[in-house]
Amino acid sequence: MNRPHDPPPDTLEEIEERLETILEAALSSRRTVTGIVQIWAQRTPEQRRLLLHWLPILAGLNPELGFQCARIVPAWLDGLDHEALTRRLQEVMDRYDQSGLQAALEALRGDGGSMRNDAGSVRLTEVMGVLTHFVTALGGRRLGIVEGAIPLTTTETLILPPSLSLRGDPHASVKLYDCLTAHLWALGRFGTYFMELPERLSIHPDPEAASRCYLTLEAYRVDGILARRLPGLGRFMAPWLDPDRFDPPWNTHLAALMAEEGSVEESLNRLAAVYGSPLPEPPPFHGALDFKPALSTLQQRLEREKRLFRKILGTTLAQMKPIQMAVDPRESTLEAATLDDGMTLELRLDGQPLILPDDLQTVTRSIIQDLGQLPPEYLQAAGPGGYLADATGNGAAEADAPLTSHADLPEDGFLYPEWDHQRQGYRRDWCRLRERTLDRSDDPVVARTLEKHRGLWQQLRRKLEWLRGGDRWLRRQEQGDEVDMDVWLDSWMEERMGQESDPRLFRQRRHDERNIATLILVDMSGSTKGWVNEAIRESLVLLCKALEVLQDRFAVYGFSSMTRKHCDCYVIKRFEQPLNPEVEGRIAAIAPKDYTRMGVFLRHATHLLNQQPARIRLLITISDGKPEDYDSFQDGYRGIYGLKDTRQALIEAKHLGIHPFCITIDREAGDYLPQLYGPARYVVLDDVRLLPLKITDIYRRLTS
Amino acid sequence: MPHNAIEVEANLIREQPYFASQGSEIDLFTAAFHNHIPVLLKGPTGCGKTRFVEHMAWRLQRPLITVSCHEDMTTSDLVGRFLAVGGETIWQDGPLTRAVRHGCICYLDEIVEARKDTIVVIHPLADNRRVLPIDKLGMLLKAAPEFCLVISYNPGYQSVLKDLKQSTRQRFVAMEFDYPPASLEAEILHSETGIDRTMADLLVRFGHLTRNLKGNGLEEGASTRLLVHAARLIQSGTAPALASEAAITRVLTDDAEMLSAIQALSETIF
Numbered sequence: 001m002n003r004p005h006d007p008p009p010d011t012l013e014e015i016e017e018r019l020e021t022i023l024e025a026a027l028s029s030r031r032t033v034t035g036i037v038q039i040w041a042q043r044t045p046e047q048r049r050l051l052l053h054w055l056p057i058l059a060g061l062n063p064e065l066g067f068q069c070a071r072i073v074p075a076w077l078d079g080l081d082h083e084a085l086t087r088r089l090q091e092v093m094d095r096y097d098q099s100g101l102q103a104a105l106e107a108l109r110g111d112g113g114s115m116r117n118d119a120g121s122v123r124l125t126e127v128m129g130v131l132t133h134f135v136t137a138l139g140g141r142r143l144g145i146v147e148g149a150i151p152l153t154t155t156e157t158l159i160l161p162p163s164l165s166l167r168g169d170p171h172a173s174v175k176l177y178d179c180l181t182a183h184l185w186a187l188g189r190f191g192t193y194f195m196e197l198p199e200r201l202s203i204h205p206d207p208e209a210a211s212r213c214y215l216t217l218e219a220y221r222v223d224g225i226l227a228r229r230l231p232g233l234g235r236f237m238a239p240w241l242d243p244d245r246f247d248p249p250w251n252t253h254l255a256a257l258m259a260e261e262g263s264v265e266e267s268l269n270r271l272a273a274v275y276g277s278p279l280p281e282p283p284p285f286h287g288a289l290d291f292k293p294a295l296s297t298l299q300q301r302l303e304r305e306k307r308l309f310r311k312i313l314g315t316t317l318a319q320m321k322p323i324q325m326a327v328d329p330r331e332s333t334l335e336a337a338t339l340d341d342g343m344t345l346e347l348r349l350d351g352q353p354l355i356l357p358d359d360l361q362t363v364t365r366s367i368i369q370d371l372g373q374l375p376p377e378y379l380q381a382a383g384p385g386g387y388l389a390d391a392t393g394n395g396a397a398e399a400d401a402p403l404t405s406h407a408d409l410p411e412d413g414f415l416y417p418e419w420d421h422q423r424q425g426y427r428r429d430w431c432r433l434r435e436r437t438l439d440r441s442d443d444p445v446v447a448r449t450l451e452k453h454r455g456l457w458q459q460l461r462r463k464l465e466w467l468r469g470g471d472r473w474l475r476r477q478e479q480g481d482e483v484d485m486d487v488w489l490d491s492w493m494e495e496r497m498g499q500e501s502d503p504r505l506f507r508q509r510r511h512d513e514r515n516i517a518t519l520i521l522v523d524m525s526g527s528t529k530g531w532v533n534e535a536i537r538e539s540l541v542l543l544c545k546a547l548e549v550l551q552d553r554f555a556v557y558g559f560s561s562m563t564r565k566h567c568d569c570y571v572i573k574r575f576e577q578p579l580n581p582e583v584e585g586r587i588a589a590i591a592p593k594d595y596t597r598m599g600v601f602l603r604h605a606t607h608l609l610n611q612q613p614a615r616i617r618l619l620i621t622i623s624d625g626k627p628e629d630y631d632s633f634q635d636g637y638r639g640i641y642g643l644k645d646t647r648q649a650l651i652e653a654k655h656l657g658i659h660p661f662c663i664t665i666d667r668e669a670g671d672y673l674p675q676l677y678g679p680a681r682y683v684v685l686d687d688v689r690l691l692p693l694k695i696t697d698i699y700r701r702l703t704s
Numbered sequence: 705m706p707h708n709a710i711e712v713e714a715n716l717i718r719e720q721p722y723f724a725s726q727g728s729e730i731d732l733f734t735a736a737f738h739n740h741i742p743v744l745l746k747g748p749t750g751c752g753k754t755r756f757v758e759h760m761a762w763r764l765q766r767p768l769i770t771v772s773c774h775e776d777m778t779t780s781d782l783v784g785r786f787l788a789v790g791g792e793t794i795w796q797d798g799p800l801t802r803a804v805r806h807g808c809i810c811y812l813d814e815i816v817e818a819r820k821d822t823i824v825v826i827h828p829l830a831d832n833r834r835v836l837p838i839d840k841l842g843m844l845l846k847a848a849p850e851f852c853l854v855i856s857y858n859p860g861y862q863s864v865l866k867d868l869k870q871s872t873r874q875r876f877v878a879m880e881f882d883y884p885p886a887s888l889e890a891e892i893l894h895s896e897t898g899i900d901r902t903m904a905d906l907l908v909r910f911g912h913l914t915r916n917l918k919g920n921g922l923e924e925g926a927s928t929r930l931l932v933h934a935a936r937l938i939q940s941g942t943a944p945a946l947a948s949e950a951a952i953t954r955v956l957t958d959d960a961e962m963l964s965a966i967q968a969l970s971e972t973i974f
């Protein structure tokens with residue numbers, strides 16, 4: 001691999017030799033590097049050094065891509081500075097990851113708007129955090145934002161371009177990001193994507209062309225809605241929405257669509273009239289004219305949320321029954337009333353209004369956003385088991401949900417990006433993670449651990465009292481930090497009046513409990529075999545018991561990977577589950593499996609923690625060393641690559657207000673640790689029995 | 705105790721406090737009052753709980769005594785204490801005792817902030833005994849017929865430890881408050897500040913956007929109270945964007961990223 005301090009090749013022979021080595025796989029007897037050498041020779045040594053940094057990366061992705069880059073990219077150096085070049089190449093690589101070689105070559109050849117150095121451009125990474133909040137506020141549900149060449153929404157994830165520039169003005173460019181985000185969100189929110197769409201489009205001779213017309217109409221329809229609801233945004237969009245910009249027949253139809261609060265039917269009605277006319281030039285805040293990713297996401301979400309809805313509903317009714325009313329959940333009726341913006345939902349149980357728990361509110365709202373109403377069958381209990389019967393029964397099936405049509409999207413599980421430090425960019429949707437259940441084991445590890453560490457546990461229990469962060473004064477103490485003047489005065493009075501006085505004259509400073517959610521991520525890679533695994537299970541037992549005493553909400557997940565396509569996250573305890581024998585049986589079942597692809601699991605944990613409405617969110621990882629996975633792309637997930645991706649995932653977590661804390665069990669504490677865990681707090685233990693005690697430190701530090 | 709009685713008179717509310725009702729809360733409260741059942745008000749900050757109690761006190765023509773509970777509050781702070789005056793000791797009623805004696809509405813705001821051993825003094829008052837034990841005087845004070853106990857708490861902030869105990873909560877009639885529906889909230893802004901309906905609608909819309917961030921980086925969205933504040937500033941000539949930034953955005957958070965996000969939301973509206 002080329003390193004910055006390697007001398008750039010100077011002579012034609014040197015250049016030729018380097019290029020031949022890098023591009024070997026793309027060369028043949030009739031295809032040589034001769035032409036390329038000529039091109040390279042025109043460049044300064046500095047520029048050649050830059051080219052030599054990128055070429056092996058590109059060629060490593062695909063030899064043909066490398067060969068074409070070697071030909072084409074040198075010419076870019078006239079128009080692009082270092083940073084712009086990086087961005088441009090990232091776009092090419094993104095295209096390769098998403099759509100393959102042909103698309104990447106197109107991106108390489110196209111001159112693209114980003115060829116110039118835009119003074120006022122803004123990068124997505126700079127505004128990512130703000131946009132995440134922004135879009136949550138718009139819709140009330142969190143959407144993912146990832147980087148990609150062409151803006152698009154899957155309705156759960158917004159794909160936004162790596163950088164944007166408007167009028168060379170950074171402020172305007174930021175607004176353009178806001179506007180693009182709002183627009184993509186609105187497409188999902190106001191009904192553009194619905195399950196019967198392909199069928200509705202199929203009546204036209206060319207459904208593909210019809211879909212582009214439809215999506216164009218829809219884009220302007222939702223812009224109209226946005227402009228009315230968000231007048232400030234409307235002012236920003238106005239110059240692009242002026243009907244005079246459009247040729248007939250688009251002008252009248254778009255003007256009408258934007259003016260009235262029409263539904264998606266309105267666009268479908270107008271489709272025939274514009275079908276066949278060339279599409280108008282889109283504003284910079286419109287996305288790709290493609291509905292497939294949205295539909296396949298929609299399908300998955302509907303299935304998932306129906307199960308979730310019924311599960312929470314079942315639990316809610318089951319809990320209500322004994323205290324508040326003696327009704328059979330099967331006989332209760334339930335109505336969802338959509339008020340205002342669908343903000344308030346009402347549940348009636350035998351005619352009596354009840355307040356929906358927050359999680360049920362959220363999922364119901366989401367379903368109503370997708371379907372426009374809550375279908376009655378969602379409310380019907382399934383047989384004698386009530387709502388819970390089918391909900392829980394499908395828990396395992398969730399991981400094996402039916403595959404959907406769109407080839408680019410996952411059949412199941414979660415897709416996460418991965419950080420490629422060489423590219424200084426993410427590989428989109430690179431890892432597939434599945435949540436799996438762990439079969440219980442009969443190994444009585446809980447009883448054994450509590451017995452074995454009885455002394456430690458008692459000590460720990462006492463210590464936990466002190467973990468309740470936040471100071472308060474305990475009054476009427478027999479001893480304490482200072483005299484409590486009020487009490488002292490009272491008791492002085494009482495004594496003077498001949499009454500018996502209270503001897504507890506002091507007040508003492510105390511810590512108070514806080515609202516904490518903790519997720520513990522446990523390494524189940526093969527290297528934990530033996531004493532490490534035993535130690536991990538023991539400390540997990542103590543830690544869980546400790547968290548239970550503290551009454552903090554917590555979850556435990558185990559992880560193991562076998563290439564980026566098989567990242568398995570084992571559910572040991574979800575946040576909402578109590579620490580019961582079943583969970584204990586799963587702790588006992590924690591066993592060494594395959595590899596340690598840290599980044600993807602940290603991202604999943606971050607995703608899960610994010611849904612917890614806690615004041616403090618803690619992400620604790622317990623692992624035994626370097627991140628590593630078994631796969632063959634480039635150098636694979638090991639060495640610097642794995643370290644940097646893990647580090648990046650920790651930065652992402654921190655970005656979202658999560659406190660990561662990494663615990664490494666490693667007898668020869670590696671010098672790579674500061675580099676790995678730099679952004680997080682971490683501790684290295686050679687005696688894992690110290691773990692439960694260390695945890696107390698984490699809490700104390702985080703809550704003081 | 706003429707002195708005390710005059711003081712209590714001062715707590716009578718003479719002018720009707722404006723309260724926009726969302727449902728049957730007025731009837732429910734009235735029924736509880738006449739049946740001697742204490743009332744528990746639940747709901748997020750700034751959604752009109754205090755205003756409601758003021759309104760009810762006016763409606764029922766009872767003096768209102770409000771106590772904001774806090775961690776350092778002792779039983780004596782509620783019940784009363786001896787004071788040393790010129791070598792003499794005299795007893796002074798605490799606010800709760802005053803309300804019990806003179807048949808006032810006693811509103812204990814944010815009850816869970818008080819410690820558990822303080823909260824228990826209300827137990828005998830809150831069941832059908834309706835008595836207040838005053839240990840220091842060695843007596844049980846029987847509540848006047850018009851005495852009414854109202855407590856409030858905000859379930860949202862409560863961590864497990866600060867939850868209201870079942871033995872306390874099961875003595876009360878519970879009323880759940882929330883931010884009013886959009887049109888009513890706009891009406892409240894209009895009535896409270898005179899702001900025009902269009903601007904009131906925009907403020908409410910902004911409020912809703914911030915409420916969507918609750919639990920997603922914000923502890924609480926903009927309350928009706930904050931919207932009222934912004935409306936007041938706008939009414940006195942402040943530009944809407946600036947008013948919402950000062951009265952809402954900056955109040956809600958200190959987090960730089962969240963500030964930018966709420967600012968961006970404000971720019972989509974004003």
Ligand SMILES: Nc1ncnc2c1ncn2[C@@H]1O[C@H](COP(=O)(O)OP(=O)(O)OP(=O)(O)O)[C@@H](O)[C@H]1O
Pocket residue numbers: 722723724725747748749750751752753754755756813858884892896928929932
């Ligand atoms: N239903 C309502 N009718 C009239 N005004 C209201 C109503 N709801 C809220 N307000 C306005 O909001 C302001 C704040 O309400 P209030 O002080 O009653 O809140 P609160 O629920 O007691 O909050 P906290 O829990 O913080 O004490 C009031 O001063 C009033 O201007």
Ligand SMILES: [Mg+2]
Pocket residue numbers: 753754755813
């Ligand atoms: Mg109040």
